[in-house]
Each structure stands twice: as structure tokens, then as C-alpha cells.
Amino acid sequence: MNLGPKKFLLYAILIIASLTFLYPFYWMILASVTPEENIGKLVFSPQGLTLSHYKDMIVKIPIWSALFNSVLVASLSTFGVLVFGSMTGYALAKMRFKGRNLLFFAIIFTMTLPFQITLIPNYILMVNFKWVDTLTALIVPALNSAFAILLFRQAFMTIPDDLIHAAKVDGCGELRIIFQVLWPNIIPSIITVAILTFMTSWNDVLWPLIVIREEGLMTMPQLVTLFAVGGRAEAQLGVKLASAVLLALPIIIAFIFLQKYFIQSMASSGIKT
Amino acid sequence: MPFLIVSPYLIHLCLFVLFPVVFSIFLVFHKWNIISPMEYVGLDNFGRLFADRLFWKSLWNTFIFILVHIPLQIILSLMLAYFINSKIKFKSFFRSAFFLPVVISGVVITILWQQLYGLESGVINQGLMAIGLGRIEWLTNPKIAMVSIAIMATWKNMGLYVILFLVGLQTVPQSYYEAAEVEGANDWQKFRFITLPAINPTIFMVVILSTIGGFSLFIEPYIMTDGGPLNTTLSAMLYIYKQAFGYYHMGYSTTLSLFFALIIMSVVVIQKAFVESKEY
Numbered sequence: 248m249n250l251g252p253k254k255f256l257l258y259a260i261l262i263i264a265s266l267t268f269l270y271p272f273y274w275m276i277l278a279s280v281t282p283e284e285n286i287g288k289l290v291f292s293p294q295g296l297t298l299s300h301y302k303d304m305i306v307k308i309p310i311w312s313a314l315f316n317s318v319l320v321a322s323l324s325t326f327g328v329l330v331f332g333s334m335t336g337y338a339l340a341k342m343r344f345k346g347r348n349l350l351f352f353a354i355i356f357t358m359t360l361p362f363q364i365t366l367i368p369n370y371i372l373m374v375n376f377k378w379v380d381t382l383t384a385l386i387v388p389a390l391n392s393a394f395a396i397l398l399f400r401q402a403f404m405t406i407p408d409d410l411i412h413a414a415k416v417d418g419c420g421e422l423r424i425i426f427q428v429l430w431p432n433i434i435p436s437i438i439t440v441a442i443l444t445f446m447t448s449w450n451d452v453l454w455p456l457i458v459i460r461e462e463g464l465m466t467m468p469q470l471v472t473l474f475a476v477g478g479r480a481e482a483q484l485g486v487k488l489a490s491a492v493l494l495a496l497p498i499i500i501a502f503i504f505l506q507k508y509f510i511q512s513m514a515s516s517g518i519k520t
Numbered sequence: 521m522p523f524l525i526v527s528p529y530l531i532h533l534c535l536f537v538l539f540p541v542v543f544s545i546f547l548v549f550h551k552w553n554i555i556s557p558m559e560y561v562g563l564d565n566f567g568r569l570f571a572d573r574l575f576w577k578s579l580w581n582t583f584i585f586i587l588v589h590i591p592l593q594i595i596l597s598l599m600l601a602y603f604i605n606s607k608i609k610f611k612s613f614f615r616s617a618f619f620l621p622v623v624i625s626g627v628v629i630t631i632l633w634q635q636l637y638g639l640e641s642g643v644i645n646q647g648l649m650a651i652g653l654g655r656i657e658w659l660t661n662p663k664i665a666m667v668s669i670a671i672m673a674t675w676k677n678m679g680l681y682v683i684l685f686l687v688g689l690q691t692v693p694q695s696y697y698e699a700a701e702v703e704g705a706n707d708w709q710k711f712r713f714i715t716l717p718a719i720n721p722t723i724f725m726v727v728i729l730s731t732i733g734g735f736s737l738f739i740e741p742y743i744m745t746d747g748g749p750l751n752t753t754l755s756a757m758l759y760i761y762k763q764a765f766g767y768y769h770m771g772y773s774t775t776l777s778l779f780f781a782l783i784i785m786s787v788v789v790i791q792k793a794f795v796e797s798k799e800y
Contacts, residue, residue: 254608261603265617268675272620274643275632287641335529344522350530357537359788361735361781363757367764367774368540368547374554391532421525450625452739457765468627475631476743487631495628502623506616509623514683 272495279489286484300485301493307486310493312463313470320385320466321448327390328444329437330426335391336399337425341411357393366457373458384458385466389448394516395440402436403429439512442505449498467494547774554768565775575776577751578759579783581666585755586734588670593730594723597678601685602711615686619679626676630743633672634659659745662752669740669753677733681726688722689715724795728788735784756780 250258277293278286279301285294304310338344339351369388378384406429414428430437455469462470471490502509548565552558569575604614621629636643637658645655658668696714705713738757741747747754747762760780764773 257603257606257608261600261608261614264600265614268617268620268679271632271636274636275628278635290643290646331528331532334525338522338525342522342525347522350526353533357533359785360537360541361732361784363736363760363777363784364544364781365537365540367770367777368543369536370764371543371554371770372535372540388532388536391529396529421521446623450627452625452627453761457761468625471631472627472739472743475627476746484635488635491628491631495624498623498625499620502616502620506612506619510615510619510683513619513622513680514687 272499275488275495276492279485279492281485283483283485286488300483300489303483303486304489304493308470308474308490309462309465310467310470310490313465313467314493316382316385316464317449317467320382320389321445323386324389324448325441325444327386328392328395329440331391332395332440333399333403333425333430333437334422335396336401337403337421337429339396339400340403341408342421354393354396358397366453370457379458380461380464382464385455388454389444392440392444395444398436398440398515399433402433406432438508439515442508442512443516446498446509544774544778547771548778550771552770554770558771561771565772568772569775569779574751574754575756575759578754578756579780581752581754582735582737582756584666585670585673585737586731588667589673589734590727590730592670592674593677593681594726596674597681597726598685598719598723600678601682601689602715604682605686605689615679615683618682621676622679624676626739627743629672629676630740633675634744637668637672660749662750665745665749665753669737669744673734673737673740677730681730684726685719685722688719692718720798721795724791728791731787731791732784735780735787 274289278289280296280298281289281293282295282297282299288294335350339347339354373379373384376383378387410428410432411424414424419428450468451466452468452472455466456472459465459469465473471494474490475487549560549562550558551561551564600614600618604611635641637645639645639655639657639660642658644658648655657664659665692715696718697710700710700714736757737755738761741753741755741758742761745753747758756776757780760773760776763769763776
């Protein structure tokens, strides 16, 4: 390969830049298996190997129940957003009813509303519903998303009405039309919404910090946060980093296999906002 | 039938969006700690807000964060996107490498960078020492701490903006560059007079997105510094969180939230108006 000086510089910059983005994760994973007294010396090469941080972490915090809670909350939220989002999106795209424009306006309004306005009243609502310290508080408010509705609405608008008429002639109800006839035609939108919702739910930490106090009900990011800021890690670096690795790992693995979808989904969410 | 199909969303909208908005306007005039009965206090909460120096400091801190974060974000991500967009190999590798921090929880990123920023054993200071420069008190110097958090946030979000700029760059017709080459334009001129005007809309989109994101700054200072040193990293969101869920000042924290949300909305509206005045 013949590189001119300009090309060489270009590659050098890009390679250094990607190392800046990848190296910290390399360091974190390596540090999580390095004996505590050597972490300070760790730069590139391994300084001994131990699994004790992971063993300590399992003893100190209920990490498995947190993992279970996170998977449950993220899955159910994603399921709700997919189902309710396509129902509302379908109604807006293909049905005529009084107040349709008002509903559409309300959804746009919701999207421009800073979440800071609804945060505290929503907490008070949870207190009154007696949902504080239940997973319901994490799941139910996350079952709908204005962004998903708008995305599904757009996807359904591209589908010709004839397809829906034909299904109606065959005796399909609206729900069957949405989920059996139309869903197979909008797979890319479904993937986008699923990835964004799951990832948002998995990484969310502010709302769990507010409504969950009991350790056994915490999600991963919340448990890891409290472990890191509270005295529980007893200033032990390795254990803190081990819990951070465990929190990041599922998303890193998903990202490695679904890079293209992750990038497309996030880019489309950015462009639409 | 249409009403039935939209009812799951309608119920959600009324419960978790409309009711909270109305209720927060009601709460603003009350003093309440959730347990004892609510007490009507008129405009006291606003009086308190205007006299609350710590709240104004937290707003100021948030602005500092945004003012460091946005220019850094735009310059670096545009530069990387521009480089990736040239005729090179391994494009998708570079894209994915830059994107990795975007998908990872801010909690992980913050715990990790807290170590990288360490005074003695932090990798960054070790690197600075190795090339003969002195240590930097990344998180303990009140003048630097917020800048450090802004650098970390820029690093975390960079990949997303690189992708957005790439999308923007691909809309620039190749023929423009070819025509410029025929005219003898150099790389800088091509960038300055063809690329930059063409991706102006993307730049504004990035400004608006990172402004909204910047105003929500919370978990990074919560984990890294707890608002310190000397409250210089206390973001508005962190202060509101402490008022609401540390002291249970429900009326007062709602007043702060509402006021803060109005600031956010006005900043975004001004930005959008500015964009629209520039176009067409």
C-alpha cells in the first residue's frame, strides 16, 4: 500500500483517536482483574491476575437480583413501547377520528417538554399509588414513548391503504391488522424503537434513584452507583470497577453484534428531535 | 374503535404528563414535605428562589458546563467525521470505536473516568508526568473540576455527533469538490467554502441536542464530586434532586424545576428561532 504523507497523517490521527475511545475500556476491564495494590501501576501490561474483585462484589451487593430486575424492567418497557406505540401510531396514521390532530399536537408537546417539569410530581404520584419500592414504578411510567409513536406513525403512513382494506375484507380486526399484517412490513422501525427503548431503560439511573430504596429491587446502574458513592466498596477500586464492567458488558456485547442497528437507531433519534 | 386503540396512550398521557404539569403549577404555591399537610405559602417559593445563591450558582455551573462542552463537541466531532468521510479504509471500525461510549451507561463512564482523572495513580496524570508535564488536579481544583466533567461528557457523546455529521457530510454533492479542485482550491478552502455551509443545519442540530443534554447534567457530578469542590460542579439538576429527595422540600424543588424548565425551553426556542432566521 502506498501512503502519501497526507494519508499517513489522516490514518495516524484516526488511529490515535480510536485508541482514546477504546483504551479506557481496556484499562477498566484489565483493572477489574488486577490485584488491588497493583491497580495504581496499571497502564498497558497486566499486573497479575485475580478474580477476587468479582467474588467480593457478589458477596457485598445483590448483583444478580439487580441484573434480573434490569432485564425485567427493560424488557417489559420495550414490549409496552412497541405494542402501545404501534397502536397509537397506527391510529394517527390510518384512522380518522375526532381529536386526532389534538392528539398529535399533544404528542409533539410532550416531546418538547423538559422532563424536569414532570419528575417531582411523578414521584408524588408514585407515593400515592404506593408504588415506591416496587418494580411497577419503573415499568408502568415507561410503557409509552412519544418518540416511538411518531416513528411508528411515519412507518405506517408509507404503507398503502389497499393492504389494510384487503385485510379488512378478509375479516381482520384492527389489532390483527397492526400486529400480523403491518408489523412484518416495518421491521426496521421496530428494531430502532426496540434498541433505543431497551438501551434507555437499561442505562436510566435518575428515576430508579428516586423511586427505589430497597437494595433487592434496584436495577444495575442504581446499585452500581450507590456502591460507588456509598461507603460499601470501602474505597476498594477493584470491586467498584468490577461492578462497572458487569453493568457495561451486556450492552458492549449487544453493540458488537448489532453495531449497524445501534448506530442507525441513535442517528435517527438524533435527527428527529 | 379508534378511541380504544389510543386509550393506553391517552391514560398514560393524562397520568404521567398532563396531571404532573398541572399539579406542579399547584405545588409551586405550597410548602410540603409529603408527610405533613400541605401549607399554602403564596409566592414565598419564588422569593426564596431569587434569594437562593446556591441555586444561582448551580445554574451558572450548568452554563459553564454547556459553554465548554458544546464548542469542544462540535470542533472535535466535525473534525473526526470529516476525516472518516475521506477516501480511507476501515471506516466502519473507526465509526464503531468512536460510538462505543455512547451506548454505555453514564454510570460506568463516570466511575471509569474518576480513576483516569486520579491525582497520583490516574492514567492521565501518569501520562502527563511521563512526557515531562506536571500533574493536573482534575477533580479537586475548583477552577478545573467542571471543565474535567465537560471533557468527559464530550468524550462520551462524541460518537453520536460524529455519525450525525457523517450523515450531513454525505449530502454534500461530490461534484462540488471536483469543481473546486478544477479551480485549484486547497483542502482548507474546500472545507471552509463547501463543507461548512452545507452542514450548517447539522451544526445547529448538534447545538440544540447537546444543549438539552447539557441541562440534564446529573449523574456525572453525583458520582464523581457530589457537587464539590466548593460547589463548583453542583449542576442545577443535582441541586434540584437534593432539594427534592434529600430534604423533601416538594413545593420549593418543584418551583426550582419549573423555573429551570422555563430556562431550558427559552434557550432552545431562541436557538431554533436563530436557525430559522438564517434559513431561507
